[in-house]
Amino acid sequence: MQEAIVLLIAASIIAFTHNAYNRNGINPFRRPLRVPVVHGSVVDSLHAEAIRVVDLEEARLFVESGGRVVDARTKEFYVEGHIPGAILFDYYQLGTYCDLVLPLLAQDELIMVYCSDYSCEDSELLAKELYSFGYRRLLLYKGGFAEWRSADLPVERGE
């Protein structure tokens, strides 16, 4: 029993030290973000700074107009195919991609975030992280790449 406790204490010390120096480390005591997410075209004064969920048609128009698109999936999925012009921002390597991508995003521009499909939460989680970094004009395309591809819309491959 004592040996198991020694192991647990040693593991905790190493783990928290590593986490502190890991670029993708997390603050375990951070509070969950409570950011409003609204569906449809509801943009009233109450939800002026909410993350707005868009459907396929709105996403298509946004991409065609040259809007800024962020792909929250992993690099493997991104390389296989992504929405044209999308920037890779792997949500699970937040620290690494914050350094790479945030300098490319202006805080006042409209940014659309997507991931794989309706079952995937990474786009919403990433949008909330972006919100916490001060980005307030965020669109969330929940249909994701699966819906985009199944609608025969243009797809870009590679990095």
Added chain:
Amino acid sequence: MNAANRNGVSSAERPQRAARLIHHPAALVALRLFLAAVFIYAAVQKIGKPLLFADEIRAYGVFDLGPLVYVTAIVLPWLELLCGLSLVTGVLLRGSALALAVLNAVFIAVISYRTIGIVRAGTPFLEVYFDCGCGFGATYAWKKLLEDAIYLAASLVVLTAPVHRFVVSFRRRSS
């Protein structure tokens, strides 16, 4: 009087023989290396990806994202790694066996909880398939439960073995 079988082994002697076989020094070393390989590999898959692992823990629906999930996501892979290294080196051997037994019992409990939820929603038990977040990718729940039961049994064998070879002991021997 115990009935003896045709090999001359009585029914009362069988468990003792099984225990002797399972606690054979070579068998114990093999079990330690097997457990070490599994948990070092599992740990390496998760170390440095606390956000991903936290999300996988949250998928169990046992707790929502919060300090407990994040602390588990940070510490658990390192605990698995230290336990694996301990099994190889023999340092704090019984402690690591105990920790792995407890961990595997917890894994079985939470995987069962998640599986029951999916079965209640209408999926047949043998078709329940998900990524348990263990570091080995998605698999059938029954397979994962069986694997964890094997790891639990192996940990208990290592924990309860009377004597181990290749052990580093910090205890003073009485003269």
